[in-house]
Amino acid sequence: MKEVAVYPENIEDCYKVIDHVSIERDHYKVLYEQLQRHRYGQRSEKLSKDQLALFSELLGEDAEKEPQEETVTVPSHQRVRPKRKPLPEHLPRERVEHDLADEEKICACGCTLQRIGEEITEKLEAIPTQFKVIQHVRFKYGCKACETGVKIPSLPPMLIPKxxxxxxxxxxxxxxxxxxxxxxxxxxxxxxxxxxxxxxxxxxxxxxxxxxxCESLLELMKQDMLQAKLIHADESPLRVLSEGKQKSYLWYYYGRVAESQICCIDFQASRHSIHPANFLKDYSDYMMTDAYSGYGELVRKKDVIPTYCWAHARRKFEAIPQPKKAVKKSHWRWKCLTLLAPCIK
Structure with a gap:
């Protein structure tokens, strides 16, 4: 059964309908523009000059002013051929000498040519990976008289025995x-x-x-990182080839102590908030993360002060549609009233 449309009976109700429709129209228009920017807009997050000068007014009268357009004459120039970078100095060098034959060292005037210099041309040689077998030979000793036993030296310490x-x-x-x-x-x-x-x-x-x-080494790095005044934290998904589990996470923690930069990576099977809380349970200072709620349990500690990432905040401002010329509200109201006039009883 077809629904019967209900129309307003007075001007005030018409205004309410028009305002409601206008708000919905603006809302869907904003969503459409955001989808258009997401589909066809710029993906790079490189800052433009206008964004860098966003707070120039707060810097006072000495702030850098917008440069005036001027004509610049570019003189003609010759293209320079790119120069090949020299080979690393730490690589060993093998000298291969090329000399003239004895009969070529005689000048046309009959004198013998003298060496006045040399020209070196370097080529990069590759040596394939080589494998060799190291035989640990241990000599056995025994007494033929009493035959009490055999003595043999022990092997040196091995990284993985047997x-x-x-x-x-x-x-x-x-x-x-x-x-x-x-x-x-x-x-x-x-x-x-x-x-x-x-x-x-x-x-x-x-x-x-x-x-x-390496667990003991990781623990030492972690103890040093906890001395930092600021720790950056982030998590990244990782696919693991195991039964029943398709995606795990690598939790990254970065800190700087004096001149040392320390980065610890903690592998976990989920994105649960308990993982950063356990890893940084002894930390008490500033921490920079995105707005992921998984860090909330750690941030709720009184000793941890959150500082959020400006790059993530900037993305929200980038998603806002560009402002356009505003249309007078009375104009839309008059146009809608003209369309709805025949429907008003």
Whole structure:
């Protein structure tokens, strides 16, 4: 059944309807402009000169004034060929000398040419990764007379006992995984191409062990970071290949003590507020975060003073539509009354 439209019966009710429709129109217009800016607007957060001069009026009469437009004549110039940067000085150099043959050292006048200098051309040589096997040979000693037993020297301390890994190999695997983002299964394929059998699960166990060794180092870094006057905190999602869990989080904490910059990363399986509260439970000073409510439990401590990020606040101002010329309200009212006049009883 079709609904029957109800129209206002007096001018005052018409004004209320017009005001309500005008407010709704402005609201949806703002949403439309925000969607347009989000879809087609500028994504870069680079500050413009107008935004940098936002508070210039508060600086007094000596504030920098807007530059006047003027014509600048650009003289003609010659294009300069870009110069190649020199190779790093710390790389070892191998000198390969090229000399003239003896018969070429005779001048046309019959005199012998004298060396007056040299010209050096440097080329970058790559040496493929080399692997070698270190054999720890221990000599056995025993008494043939009484045959009481065998003596053998003990092995030097090993990073992971009963394992074939050395510190250099372990550093290579960990660096490739976390710094170069090379997964362990791809490292396994690389070793297989070199004829070396290193299963993925074996390397994963090595990474777990070295992570346990680094826990004490992380704790020392954390204790130093807690001495900072200001700590920046943020969290970033991370996908983990495990059953039943698709996304975890890395919690970043950054502080500066004297000339040292310390960054601690805490891996957690969720974005719960208990994680930063536990990690920084002994901290009492300034803390800079975004407006995420997960830091609320930590900020509610009386000893922690929150300082919020201006970059996040600026985004809210950027989302505000640009002001346009205002239309007189009476004009819209008169136009709507003209349309609604036949409907008024």
């Amino acid at each position: 394992s074939i890994v050395t510190p250099s190999l372990l550093a290579m695997i960990v660096s490739d995984k976390f710094e170069s983002h090379l997964p362990l299964h791809r490292q396994t394929q690389r070793f297989e191409a070199l004829g070396i059998d290193l299963p993925r699960n074996t390397m994963a166990n090595w990474v777990i062990v070295i992570g346990m060794f």
